[in-house]
Structure formats: C-alpha cells, structure tokens
Amino acid sequence: MRVLIVDDEPYMVDYLRKLVDWEQHGFEHVYTAGGGSMARDLLDKYQPELLITDIRMPKISGLDLCRHIFERKYSTKVMILSGYGEFEYAKQAIQYGVSEYLLKPILKEEFEEILEKMLERHFAMQKEQQEKEKTGDVIFEVENYIKENIESDLSLELLASVVHLNPSYLSRYFKESTGENLSNYVTRCKMEKAAWLLDNTEQKINEIMLQLGYQKSQHFAKIFREQYGVSPKEYKKGIRG
Numbered sequence: 474m475r476v477l478i479v480d481d482e483p484y485m486v487d488y489l490r491k492l493v494d495w496e497q498h499g500f501e502h503v504y505t506a507g508g509g510s511m512a513r514d515l516l517d518k519y520q521p522e523l524l525i526t527d528i529r530m531p532k533i534s535g536l537d538l539c540r541h542i543f544e545r546k547y548s549t550k551v552m553i554l555s556g557y558g559e560f561e562y563a564k565q566a567i568q569y570g571v572s573e574y575l576l577k578p579i580l581k582e583e584f585e586e587i588l589e590k591m592l593e594r595h596f597a598m599q600k601e602q603q604e605k606e607k608t609g610d611v612i613f614e615v616e617n618y619i620k621e622n623i624e625s626d627l628s629l630e631l632l633a634s635v636v637h638l639n640p641s642y643l644s645r646y647f648k649e650s651t652g653e654n655l656s657n658y659v660t661r662c663k664m665e666k667a668a669w670l671l672d673n674t675e676q677k678i679n680e681i682m683l684q685l686g687y688q689k690s691q692h693f694a695k696i697f698r699e700q701y702g703v704s705p706k707e708y709k710k711g712i713r714g
Contacts, residue, residue, distance in 0.1 A: 474596065475502040475521035479512040479538065480554070481530040489525060493585055498592060509533025513541055520547050522596060528555040528562055536562070539569035550595050552587070554579060611636050612650050615643070619659055623666045624684055627659045664700045667693075671709045678705045 478489045486505045495503050504519060506512035509530050516524065516538065524542065528535040535553055542549050552573040553566050566574050572595065573587050618635050619627055632655065633640040647655040663685045670681045679690065682705075687693040697705050703712050 474500045474523070475504065475519050476500045476523040476525065477504045477506065477512060477515055477519070477521045477549075479506045479509065479524065479526040479530070479535070481508050481527060483507060485527070485554075489579070492579070492581055493588065498588060499596065509535070509537055512538055516541060516547065516549065517545075521549055523552065523591070524549050525552045525554065528553050528566070536565055536569070539566060539571055543569040550591060552591065611638070611643075612647065615647065615655075616658070619662055623662055624686070626686055629655065660696060661700065664697055667697060667705065668701060668708060671705060678709065681705070 476495060478486055480486045480489070486507060490503055490505055500523070502519070502521075504515050504521065506515055510533050512524075512526065513533060515521075524538065526535040526538055535555075539551055539553070542551065551566075551569075551571045552575060553562075553571050554575050554577060555562060556577040562574075572591055575584070575587060614636055615632055618632065625631075629640045629644060633643045636643065638646065644655050647653075647658070651658070653661075667681050667685055670676055670684075671678070676684075682688075682690060682693040685693075687696075694704050694706075697708070701708055701713070
C-alpha cells in the first residue's frame with residue numbers, strides 16, 4: 474500500500490513520516506509533499522490508499538485535495554489534520570468522505586490508534602491480500618531454491634538464511650502455509666530427483682545416493698521405499714509400488 478503525507482510545514486511532514494513504522498502497518502511506499510499542487514500530482518500518479526493532509530495550505534488546500542479525490546472517484550482514504558477546530562471545516566471534510574479529522578498537535582499514541590482503526594475499517598482486505606502475497610513469495614523462493622540446489626546440504630539454517638528469516642519461524646511458517654513439514658518437503662524433492670536419475674541415467678544407485686547427500690545405503694533405501702513403495706534397485710528395474 475501507499476501513503477501520501479502533505480503539509481506546508483516541512484517539520485510536520487518530517488514528523489509524520491517518522492512518527493510510526495509505516496511498513497509495519499502495511500505501507501511499502503511513503504510519499505511526501507510540501508504543498509497541495511505537488512500533492513495533487515502525486516495523487517493522480519500513484520492514487521495512494523491513504524492521504525494524510527493539513528486542511529489549510531496556500532493555493533490548494535487539504536479540502537481541495539479531498540474534492541479532487543471525490544470528483545475523480547479515487548479509492549484513497551483521507552485523514553485530515555488541522556490546527557483549526559471550526560465545525561465548518563469538519564462539515565466540508567465529511568461531505569467529501571473524509572475518514573478521520575484530527576486536531577493538532579498530533580500525539581503518537583492518538584495517531585497510531587486512529588491509524589489502526591482506519592486500517593481495520595478500510596484496509597483489512599488489502600492487508601490480508603498482502604500477507605498472502607508475502608507468504609506466497611517466501612514459500613516460492615524456498616521451494617525454488619530447494620529444487621535448484623537439490624544435491625546440496627539443505628539445512629533449515631541455510632534455507633532460513635536464503636529468505637532472511639529465523640529458522641524456527643521459517644519451519645513453522647512453511648508448515649502453516651503448505652501443510653507439510655519443511656524437512657519432509659526437502660526429503661520428498663530429493664527422492665523425486667533420485668527416481669528421475671534412476672529412470673533417465675545409467676548412474677549406479679550408490680552414486681545417486683552420495684550425489685543427493687546420503688551416506689548410508691540402508692537409510693537411503695528405507696526413505697525411497699517409504700515414498701515409492703519399492704526399493705531403489707526395484708525401481709531401476711521398472712518395478713513400481
């Protein structure tokens with residue numbers, strides 16, 4: 474998701490940009506503008522999910538930006554910030570579908586509370602989709618790495634380092650996402666590679682076993698039989714379980 478922060482006071486823009494961990498709240502991109510004209514251009518270019526804007530600015534005000542969003546039917550949600558408490562401003566803001574109206578000074582706890590409410594109310598589906606995409610990306614990267622490096626020592630620690638996650642977290646994450654233990658997945662891929670080599674090459678069973686990182690023939694044969702119902706030797710002869 475994207476958020477656009479607008480205020481004609483540079484210190485306020487900087488303050489809001491650093492006030493919360495935007496990425497933790499689901500916003501990968503944080504855009505800023507020091508006035509309404511630049512903000513309007515950014516709205517048209519990026520159509521951010523959230524606009525946080527001061528209500529009074531020279532030439533193009535926060536309300537002008539709200540009107541711009543309203544007239545173009547953008548899905549952008551708006552949080553208005555103002556040092557002015559007049560009811561007329563609030564009434565106009567509501568007219569343009571503004572989600573929140575927050576009076577300055579802006580305090581971190583109050584701001585985060587309102588932001589969380591907005592996220593829950595308007596962006597729950599987007600956040601859920603993002604998590605699904607993120608999960609899919611991590612799982613795809615791990616599975617792809619395993620398949621491309623099937624003959625290597627694929628330890629949990631190594632796989633975790635590939636996706637920059639804690640090993641125990643990756644193990645749990647993979648299980649919850651796929652329904653299969655990561656170690657079982659690695660073993661299954663190794664046995665699939667072994668079966669392919671038995672079918673398509675003249676390599677000896679012992680060579681294949683060592684190539685895939687197994688040192689004991691009995692252990693290798695046991696795992697292979699559990700997956701295919703026959704021993705590697707039987708499989709190579711064309712016998713299928």
